[in-house]
Amino acid sequence: MDPLAILLTRLDFAWVTSLHFLYPPLTIGLSALLFVSEWRWLATNDEGWYRLVRFFEKLFIINFGAGVATGVTMEMAFGILYGPFSQAAGPFFGVVLGYETITAFMYEAGFIGLMVFGWGKISRGMHLFATFNVMLSSTLSAFWIMDANSWMQTPTGVELRNGVFHVTDWWAAIFNPNFIYGFPHMWIAALELALFFVIGVAAWFVLKGRQVALFRRALQYALLAAVVITPLQIYLGDALGHVVGETQPAALAAMEGHYQTYDADGTINTAWTIIGWPNDAANTMDWAISIPHALSLIETYSWNGKVPGLDQFKPENRPPVWVPFYSFRVMVAIGFFLFGVALWGAYLMWRGRLSATTIAGNRWFLRILVFSAFLPYLAIWTGWWTREVGRQPWLVDGMMRVSEGVSRMTVFEAALWLGAFFVFELLVWYFTWYFLAKVLRAGPDMDSPVVTGGDELLGHLENAPDSDEDEPAYVRP
Amino acid sequence: MNDLSQAHNFLIYAWWFALGFSFLMYIMLDGADLGAGVFSLFVHDHQERGAIMATMAGTWDANETWLVVAGGILFGTFPMVYGSAFHYLMLPLIIVLLSIMMRAVSLEFRHLSQRTQWLWDGLFGVASLTTLFFAGMAMGAVLQGYPLTGGQVPTYPGGMLRFVSAFSVWTGIGAVIAASLAGSLFIRARFERTEAIRVRAAVWVDRTFYLALAAVVVTGIWSLAIFEWVRAKWLGPYFWIWLLLAIVVVLATFQMRRATRKERDLAAILWLNAAIAIMWLSMMFTMLPWIVPNTWTVQAAASPAVSLVTFTLAMGSFLPVMLAYNWYQIWVFRARINKLTGYGH
Numbered sequence: 001m002d003p004l005a006i007l008l009t010r011l012d013f014a015w016v017t018s019l020h021f022l023y024p025p026l027t028i029g030l031s032a033l034l035f036v037s038e039w040r041w042l043a044t045n046d047e048g049w050y051r052l053v054r055f056f057e058k059l060f061i062i063n064f065g066a067g068v069a070t071g072v073t074m075e076m077a078f079g080i081l082y083g084p085f086s087q088a089a090g091p092f093f094g095v096v097l098g099y100e101t102i103t104a105f106m107y108e109a110g111f112i113g114l115m116v117f118g119w120g121k122i123s124r125g126m127h128l129f130a131t132f133n134v135m136l137s138s139t140l141s142a143f144w145i146m147d148a149n150s151w152m153q154t155p156t157g158v159e160l161r162n163g164v165f166h167v168t169d170w171w172a173a174i175f176n177p178n179f180i181y182g183f184p185h186m187w188i189a190a191l192e193l194a195l196f197f198v199i200g201v202a203a204w205f206v207l208k209g210r211q212v213a214l215f216r217r218a219l220q221y222a223l224l225a226a227v228v229i230t231p232l233q234i235y236l237g238d239a240l241g242h243v244v245g246e247t248q249p250a251a252l253a254a255m256e257g258h259y260q261t262y263d264a265d266g267t268i269n270t271a272w273t274i275i276g277w278p279n280d281a282a283n284t285m286d287w288a289i290s291i292p293h294a295l296s297l298i299e300t301y302s303w304n305g306k307v308p309g310l311d312q313f314k315p316e317n318r319p320p321v322w323v324p325f326y327s328f329r330v331m332v333a334i335g336f337f338l339f340g341v342a343l344w345g346a347y348l349m350w351r352g353r354l355s356a357t358t359i360a361g362n363r364w365f366l367r368i369l370v371f372s373a374f375l376p377y378l379a380i381w382t383g384w385w386t387r388e389v390g391r392q393p394w395l396v397d398g399m400m401r402v403s404e405g406v407s408r409m410t411v412f413e414a415a416l417w418l419g420a421f422f423v424f425e426l427l428v429w430y431f432t433w434y435f436l437a438k439v440l441r442a443g444p445d446m447d448s449p450v451v452t453g454g455d456e457l458l459g460h461l462e463n464a465p466d467s468d469e470d471e472p473a474y475v476r477p
Numbered sequence: 478m479n480d481l482s483q484a485h486n487f488l489i490y491a492w493w494f495a496l497g498f499s500f501l502m503y504i505m506l507d508g509a510d511l512g513a514g515v516f517s518l519f520v521h522d523h524q525e526r527g528a529i530m531a532t533m534a535g536t537w538d539a540n541e542t543w544l545v546v547a548g549g550i551l552f553g554t555f556p557m558v559y560g561s562a563f564h565y566l567m568l569p570l571i572i573v574l575l576s577i578m579m580r581a582v583s584l585e586f587r588h589l590s591q592r593t594q595w596l597w598d599g600l601f602g603v604a605s606l607t608t609l610f611f612a613g614m615a616m617g618a619v620l621q622g623y624p625l626t627g628g629q630v631p632t633y634p635g636g637m638l639r640f641v642s643a644f645s646v647w648t649g650i651g652a653v654i655a656a657s658l659a660g661s662l663f664i665r666a667r668f669e670r671t672e673a674i675r676v677r678a679a680v681w682v683d684r685t686f687y688l689a690l691a692a693v694v695v696t697g698i699w700s701l702a703i704f705e706w707v708r709a710k711w712l713g714p715y716f717w718i719w720l721l722l723a724i725v726v727v728l729a730t731f732q733m734r735r736a737t738r739k740e741r742d743l744a745a746i747l748w749l750n751a752a753i754a755i756m757w758l759s760m761m762f763t764m765l766p767w768i769v770p771n772t773w774t775v776q777a778a779a780s781p782a783v784s785l786v787t788f789t790l791a792m793g794s795f796l797p798v799m800l801a802y803n804w805y806q807i808w809v810f811r812a813r814i815n816k817l818t819g820y821g822h
């Protein structure tokens with residue numbers, strides 16, 4: 001097949017997944033936060049929680065709509081772009097995605113309907129139950145999709161027979177080594193994203209001096225949660241890195257820009273490159289700024305431990321370095337930065353500077369909070385680029401190459417896909433922003449009566465045309 | 478895959494049935510929404526157009542989920558078909574996909590905007606139409622089958638225009654007609670009895686009824702003429718079974734007509750769906766042993782036994798739960814609406 005067609009097909013896929021993945025993390029994380037807030041409302045009867053839930057739910061639903069619109073593409077993308085891979089890996093991969101669709105999406109789509117449109121129609125307890133199920137199902141969906149992807153990184157529990165992956169051990173395949181840390185890292189990423197989303201929105205309102213009392217509460221709780229979540233995420237990321245080091249040493253070498261296992265004098269190369277200019281052709285890092293012994297310490301916990309460099313792998317089995325190297329650095333930098341922001345917030349809280357009267361005074365801190373809302377998005381993108389490009393040239397690590405798994409597309413076909421979805425995904429993105437901004441500008445609705453639920457007339461499915469019973473007019477909740 | 482045990486065989490066919498059933502559910506549930514979208518293209522009252530969208534507010538995404546579920550079952554159980562047919566159908570699938578997404582976006586965004594509502598209205602209608610037409614074309618193209626490469630895992634050799642033929646264009650048109658009928662029945666059932674839109678929908682029911690009847694007959698005869706596997710069944714020794722089914726379908730459609738005349742809108746919808754279900758299931762059985770005629774048999778396309786066992790264990794009880802849930806949702810959102818009803822958040 002034409003290498004250009006293969007490259008375009010890969011870009012096609014990368015583009016649609018990257019743009020799908022702008023939305024699900026917020027769905028996953030925010031549904032958990034909505035559940036907690038709604039539960040607080042039921043437990044305390046404090047109207048503030050109710051207003052927060054209703055407001056953030058509006059943002060949630062816009063985001064969710066975009067997630068579904070871009071997500072349905074994904075399901076077709078495997079079959080269209082990676083047909084031979086879908087056929088061969090079907091016995092595992094297809095089944096896992098099947099689980100995802102049925103348990104998670106079907107389940108989720110149903111309860112979302114109740115959660116959004118059910119206010120006033122169902123009781124408060126039933127509504128909380130719907131919110132809970134939305135949280136659970138979006139997490140399940142992440143569970144399965146992460147499983148499918150982790151298996152591509154560490155394909156355990158299968159055997160290749162006549163060109164088809166047969167599952168020999170389901171347990172080993174589902175709980176593959178990469179998944180053990182990959183899933184928690186992803187889930188916590190979603191939570192972190194949602195927390196900083198809430199923090200950013202709340203900070204913006206405080207900066208504007210609107211509904212300060214209400215948003216101060218959201219800000220404070222979310223910041224406190226972030227103090228716990230951000231270091232946890234760093235810990236999980238480190239653990240995941242060690243799994244990658246053990247199971248995909250070539251990917252790790254690419255992430256760290258580690259070309260040479262040994263220095264020129266024959267001693268072990270222990271240096272960790274902070275930044276440099278990857279030179280794949282010469283198999284070295286130009287202009288590198290590095291810290292001696294740091295790489296060995298990070299990876300092997302010893303002063304002089306050996307970490308295999310890219311020179312240990314045949315040239316045709318080496319991933320490119322640019323993308324994993326820089327993406328990884330961006331993600332890690334963001335991880336530490338957000339930890340710092342959370343600590344700063346905790347410090348201000350401790351000094352009493354985030355109280356209702358003093359909070360608006362911390363203008364710089366608030367501006368940084370608004371800016372921080374964008375960072376988890378970037379961290380998630382770069383994390384995925386690290387992972388997916390680091391796996392190259394394999395589609396299923398060590399078992400199937402990308403060139404074996406792509407559909408036989410012509411350059412024209414692949415380009416057509418790219419063109420169509422380039423426009424479409426950008427349009428969805430633009431309108432999502434547009435409407436999010438609109439809801440944000442309008443602010444929370446503080447006036448309409450609190451909906452208690454379960455007391456609205458639902459009408460009848462069918463009554464005789466001549467019956468004298470009144471047709472109830474549809475009442476808006 | 479010749480050492481198939483009995484149990485395995487049974488499971489394969491159980492999943493084949495579940496797959497067909499999910500497609501059928503999608504066609505019955507979302508077909509009406511799509512048809513209502515086509516209808517909305519001919520509605521000029523701005524508020525009525527908005528209200529048409531409001532009729533499906535609480536349920537459209539759960540309806541569409543059946544399509545996602547069908548896709549999931551296809552990938553999970555018949556990966557050989559998933560990996561090759563999707564490439565064959567690449568172009569119509571992309572168009573259907575973009576259209577479905579445009580619809581979803583229009584539904585969600587329309588009520589949030591003021592100045593751009595006309596844009597969402599138009600997109601909603603046009604996207605409903607293109608979804609129907611190209612989905613219909615894809616169905617016709619599947620009936621025609623496609624070539625495969627040799628090798629251990631035969632796959633689609635490439636070529637994105639192979640799906641176009643006179644027959645597939647025709648099935649595309651047929652899908653639009655059938656859905657318009659379902660859509661106008663849906664509008665009649667969902668609006669309060671005093672609404673003017675119901676009267677116009679009744680005119681549509683009349684017209685599309687005859688068109689749909691004609692379309693079914695033409696498709697039947699055309700299939701007989703060009704598909705050897707259709708002749709083998711319909712004109713084979715058990716021809717009377719197919720004949721009987723055809724008679725039941727005709728009876729069901731006439732019941733539907735009577736129900737609309739008597740203003741029993743729900744009954745009309747149920748009769749129409751009964752007719753659709755019988756035709757769909759008959760087609761599935763006509764195709765046996767093929768899942769894609771002359772390309773993949775149900776057995777050759779299926780995933781090896783282990784997967785089927787686990788898939789079945791985990792999912793077997795799930796479809797009934799989903800059905801109960803679909804029903805609960807329709808029940809909660811059952812109230813008829815008028816044209817001033819908002820999308821309601």
Ligand code: HDD
Binds near residue numbers: 189241251331333386
């Ligand atoms: C809020 C988002 C976020 C943040 C702050 C971090 N990560 Fe991350 N990271 C992700 C979001 C993410 C992700 C997008 O969710 C990935 C992609 C796949 C996955 O499992 O998680 C990921 C993957 C990922 C991988 C796997 C790469 C591969 O499989 O090839 C490693 C080694 C790390 N991360 C390490 C870290 C470290 C050491 C961090 C902190 C200092 C860190 N991540 C912060």
Ligand code: HEM
Binds near residue numbers: 021148389395
């Ligand atoms: C949602 C976040 C994800 C992002 C941003 C992402 C990004 C990417 C990128 C950038 C590539 C191109 C790599 C290259 O060709 O050099 C790629 C390829 C691929 N990804 Fe992902 N991916 C994501 C999730 C997933 C998941 C969850 C799966 C599996 C379930 C997956 C499966 C694949 C496959 C099959 C390819 C094509 C083969 C390849 O080129 O390596 N991706 N993805």
Ligand code: HEM
Binds near residue numbers: 066106
């Ligand atoms: C780690 C990567 C991914 C995760 C965690 C994830 C999770 C989710 C979640 C939670 C949703 C619900 C809608 C929303 O959140 O806005 C969603 C939508 C969707 N995703 Fe992804 N997704 C990922 C990548 C993918 C990939 C690679 C596929 C391809 C099979 C995919 C297929 C879908 C589909 C089909 C939908 C729409 C389903 C519906 O109708 O509700 N996703 N995804």
